[in-house]
Structure formats: structure tokens, C-alpha cells
Amino acid sequence: MDEPIVVGIDIGTTKVCTLVARLEEATGMRVLGVGIEPSQGIKKGTVVDLAEASQSIARSVEKAQRTSGLEITSALVSLAGSHVSSVNSRGVVGISGGTIEENDVYRALEAAQAIAIPHNREIIHVIQRGFTVDGQEGIHMPVGMHGYRMEVEAHIITAAAATVENLRQCVQASGVNVSQFVLNPLASGEVVLSPNERQMGVIVCDIGGGTTDMAIYIDGDVWHTMVLSVGGNHITSDIAHGLRMSLEQAEQAKKQYGYAIKSEVREDEVFTARAFGEESPVQVSRRDLAHIIEARVDEIFQLLLQEVKRSGYDGLLPAGMVLTGGTSMLPGIKPLASQVMGMPVRIARPEGLVGLVDQLHSPSFSTSIGLLKWASIMNEVGGSASPRNRHKMPVTNWDDIKDLFKRLLP
Numbered sequence: 001m002d003e004p005i006v007v008g009i010d011i012g013t014t015k016v017c018t019l020v021a022r023l024e025e026a027t028g029m030r031v032l033g034v035g036i037e038p039s040q041g042i043k044k045g046t047v048v049d050l051a052e053a054s055q056s057i058a059r060s061v062e063k064a065q066r067t068s069g070l071e072i073t074s075a076l077v078s079l080a081g082s083h084v085s086s087v088n089s090r091g092v093v094g095i096s097g098g099t100i101e102e103n104d105v106y107r108a109l110e111a112a113q114a115i116a117i118p119h120n121r122e123i124i125h126v127i128q129r130g131f132t133v134d135g136q137e138g139i140h141m142p143v144g145m146h147g148y149r150m151e152v153e154a155h156i157i158t159a160a161a162a163t164v165e166n167l168r169q170c171v172q173a174s175g176v177n178v179s180q181f182v183l184n185p186l187a188s189g190e191v192v193l194s195p196n197e198r199q200m201g202v203i204v205c206d207i208g209g210g211t212t213d214m215a216i217y218i219d220g221d222v223w224h225t226m227v228l229s230v231g232g233n234h235i236t237s238d239i240a241h242g243l244r245m246s247l248e249q250a251e252q253a254k255k256q257y258g259y260a261i262k263s264e265v266r267e268d269e270v271f272t273a274r275a276f277g278e279e280s281p282v283q284v285s286r287r288d289l290a291h292i293i294e295a296r297v298d299e300i301f302q303l304l305l306q307e308v309k310r311s312g313y314d315g316l317l318p319a320g321m322v323l324t325g326g327t328s329m330l331p332g333i334k335p336l337a338s339q340v341m342g343m344p345v346r347i348a349r350p351e352g353l354v355g356l357v358d359q360l361h362s363p364s365f366s367t368s369i370g371l372l373k374w375a376s377i378m379n380e381v382g383g384s385a386s387p388r389n390r391h392k393m394p395v396t397n398w399d400d401i402k403d404l405f406k407r408l409l410p
Contacts, residue, residue: 004379005032007064007075008371009057009171010187013210013233014326015039016056017368018064020072021355023376031355031372033068035060044210044229045081045184047166058174067356074177076371076378077167079124080184080211082229083160088129089115092151100133100142100150112154122164124181125157127222155222157183180378183225184208185215187370190377192324192348193217202319203343205304206367207327209233212300216313224311228303232327235296242292243284244276253289260297260332262290290332297333301340308341320344326364 003022006029010017020033037060041052065072091112095104113126131139133147142150159181168178189204198217206213210231216224235258240250257271269286308314320343323334328347338345350369353360360369 005070006372006375006379007072007176008078008187008368008375009060009075009176010078010365010368010371011042011053011057011167011170012039012078012080012208012367013042013044013231014208015364016042016060017365018057018060018072018075019360019368019372020064020068020070021372021376023379027354028352029354029372029376031353031357031360033064033066033070034356034359035063035065035067036359037063039209041170042210044231045079045227046083046163047170050166050170053170054173057170057176061174061176072176074179075171076180076182076375077171077178078184078187078367078371079159079164079167079181080208080213080227081159081163082211082227083163084124084157084183084225084227085121085159086155086157086225087115088223089113089154089156090151091154092149095148095150098146098148100145100147102143104150105131105143105152108150108152109154112152113156115156117158120161121158122161123156124159124164124183125155125186127155127157129153129155129221129223130219155225157225180374182371182374183213183215184211184227184367185213185225186222187374188213188324188366189215189217189222190370190373191350191366192322192370195220197319197322200319201313201317203304203308203317203321203341205321205323205328206325207231207300207323208325208364208367209327212304213325214304214307216308216311216317218313218316223313226307226311228300228307230296230300230303231325232330235293235327235330238292238296239289243273243289245273246276249273253284254293254330257286257289258293258330259286259290260293260330260336262287262294264332265290293330294336297330297336298340301337305341317343320346323347324349324363324366326362328363 016037016039018035021029021031040056041049047053089112091108093107131142132151188206198220201218208231212228214226236250265287270283272281274281349363
């Protein structure tokens with residue numbers, strides 16, 4: 001097959017989704033295989049049971065192989081969890097020949113990575129935010145320019161080495177090599193953000209089952225990232241405790257009757273549910289349910305707002321926030337988010353998909369589709385059809401890597 005094949009495995013708290021796609025010139029990307037399995041052994045983005053997590057991933061990979069008719073040997077894998085942290089760093093190099101070459105850019109990015117990182121952490125992404133040449137700031141592509149001193153500002157994302165290794169081990173147990181880990185909000189951002197939003201200043205917020213992942217884009221680049229270990233499962237848990245019902249019943253009630261703003265639910269609205277200690281189903285006020293949901297959702301956005309203010313970029317986000325992830329489908333979450341954050345909010349889902357995509361037109365698959373998009377960018381840069389070698393391919397044509405440097409991987 002001439003067209004390259006790309007694979008993404010999104011390992012979440014609620015589901016494992018393996019997608020196989022073929023890169024086509026006409027359609028861009030055609031999804032050939034889909035494997036969706038309930039996630040087990042994963043909590044808040046980290047592995048808590050190696051055997052269960054490995055089995056969930058193996059079942060998901062097997063389904064994707066069966067539907068695509070292709071063997072999966074390597075894949076891009078999503079990463080989340082509160083163990084992820086980020087730091088901004090600067091790297092400075094002298095230009096010996098007077099003209100900046102590609103090698104000088106690599107040296108500057110390497111210098112930016114020379115920061116004190118604890119031995120128990122590893123670098124996941126190094127993303128350049130802009131260059132300064134001889135005091136002139138705001139340069140995006142310095143190659144070919146004249147100068148004697150170049151400085152790069154980079155955003156470095158690190159994760160706990162042990163957690164990453166456990167995840168890698170689970171994926172490898174199903175016979176798949178991890179070609180690259182990609183942070184959830186960066187993968188989602190590839191699919192849900194428009195170029196205009198990236199340029200103006202925007203937050204992408206992916207609210208999953210166990211974590212809420214955030215990335216701030218300004219001037220087309222990532223300026224800040226953060227993962228909160230709070231998500232949709234916490235809302236379900238609150239409902240189960242507050243209304244004294246099982247987690248399964250609570251999840252069903254959230255999906256069928258949930259609303260994120262209590263004041264917009266009429267007092268006479270009720271639904272039936274089976275509570276603990278009751279022999280038959282009882283009537284529950286929908287307003288009580290909305291009260292529980294609103295408290296937790298409000299807390300999630302208050303924590304996000306604190307992080308945005310702490311980052312110092314709160315005044316640079318005219319495009320507001322783009323919400324995605326499974327929990328973004330909760331009715332009423334958009335106006336509540338807009339009210340708490342004080343900015344415009346829209347809910348986004350993957351668009352323009354081709355192939356086996358019946359299940360994928362949902363915000364909960366933004367990260368999964370984003371991994372395929374990321375893999376396609378790596379493929380264009382590497383020029384190799386083998387996903388295993390993509391991230392190792394030498395880059396010789398500067399025109400081909402303009403897009404890569406915005407999403408540079410170590």
C-alpha cells in the first residue's frame with residue numbers, strides 16, 4: 001500500500017480507543033479500524049492495575065486490527081494525569097558563521113532543555129514559542145537570517161518516568177511499540193482548534209472521566225499546559241453519595257437527567273431511580289441532581305480559572321475557551337463555564353471524518369482523532385510510512401518542518 005498507515009491509542013479513565021487510519025491525498029485521512037473498550041486498571045490517567053490495564057488495551061488493539069484487517073506494530077499513545085507538569089525555559093547560542101542554520105536552531109532547543117529535571121521525570125514535549133535574534137523578538141523562522149546571538153523560548157512538558165514506563169509496559173504487552181507519547185490537550189487541540197483561535201489566544205479544555213486537561217495557545221503556539229485530576233467520574237461519584245445510589249445508577253442519571261445549572265431546572269421535575277435501602281424505585285428531584293452536578297462543575301472551572309490567572313495569560317485569550325471531551329456533552333455546562341471563566345465558550349467535536357466514523361462524531365473522541373492528526377504531521381515530516389521510525393527520521397528540508405517546530409517533539 002502506497003499510502004502510509006497511522007495508529008493512535010487513547011488510554012483514558014473510562015475507555016481505551018484504538019484507531020487505525022490511512023493517509024490519503026484526496027480525503028486527508030480515512031479511518032480503517034476502530035477498537036473501543038471500557039477502561040480498567042486506569043485511574044486519573046495513571047495505571048493502578050497493570051494486568052487489567054494491559055487486557056483493556058489488548059482488547060481494544062485486537063478490535064482495531066480485526067476491523068481494519070491490518071496488524072498494529074506501533075502507535076502514538078495519549079498521556080494525561082496530575083503527574084504531568086510544564087516549565088518555560090530559554091536557550092541561547094552564538095552564531096559562528098553570521099547566518100543562522102538549522103543546526104543552530106537544534107542547538108538552541110537543546111540548550112533550552114538543559115534545565116534541572118529530577119531523575120524521576122522525563123521530557124515528553126519541547127515546544128518552541130519564538131526566537132530572538134540579536135535582541136529582535138517575535139521571530140518564528142530564524143533560518144537564513146543574519147545574526148550573532150540567537151535565543152529560543154521553549155515550553156517543556158515533563159511527566160513522572162515511572163508512570164510513563166508503566167503505561168508503555170501495558171501497551172507493549174499487547175505487542176505494540178509506543179512511537180511517541182502525546183499530551184491529551186495537545187492531541188485534542190489538533191482537531192478542535194481553528195488556526196485563527198490559535199493565533200488570537202485560546203484555551204483548549206478536554207474534560208474526560210478522570211482528568212481535566214488544559215492547554216493555552218497564543219500566537220499559534222502552546223504557551224501553557226496543565227492536567228487536573230478531576231473529571232466526569234467525580235461528578236458521578238458525587239451523585240452516588242448525595243442521592244445514595246450505585247455508581248452505575250448515578251452515571252445513568254447524570255446522562256439522562258443531568259443539568260449543570262440548578263436554577264434552570266423546574267422544581268416539579270422528578271425521575272425514578274433505585275436508591276440503597278429501598279425495595280422499589282423512588283422519585284428523585286431533578287433539581288437536587290442539578291444542585292450536586294453544578295457544585296462539582298463549578299469547582300472544576302474555578303480550578304481552571306485559578307491556573308489561567310497563575311499562568312499570567314488571562315488577559316491574552318480573546319478567543320475564549322474550547323471545551324471537548326466526554327463531560328463537555330453535559331447539558332448546561334457551556335453557559336456555566338462561560339459564567340465562571342468570564343470568556344466566550346464553545347463545545348467542539350471532531351469534524352470532516354471519513355471512513356468507519358459512525359461512533360467518532362463526539363467530543364469524547366477528540367483526543368483519539370487528534371493522535372491520528374499528530375501522526376500524520378510526523379509522517380509528512382519524516383517521509384516514512386513506518387510509524388515506528390517516524391520520530392527518529394532525520395529532517396533535511398526546512399520547508400517540511402515549519403509545522404513540526406510548532407509541535408516539536410524530543
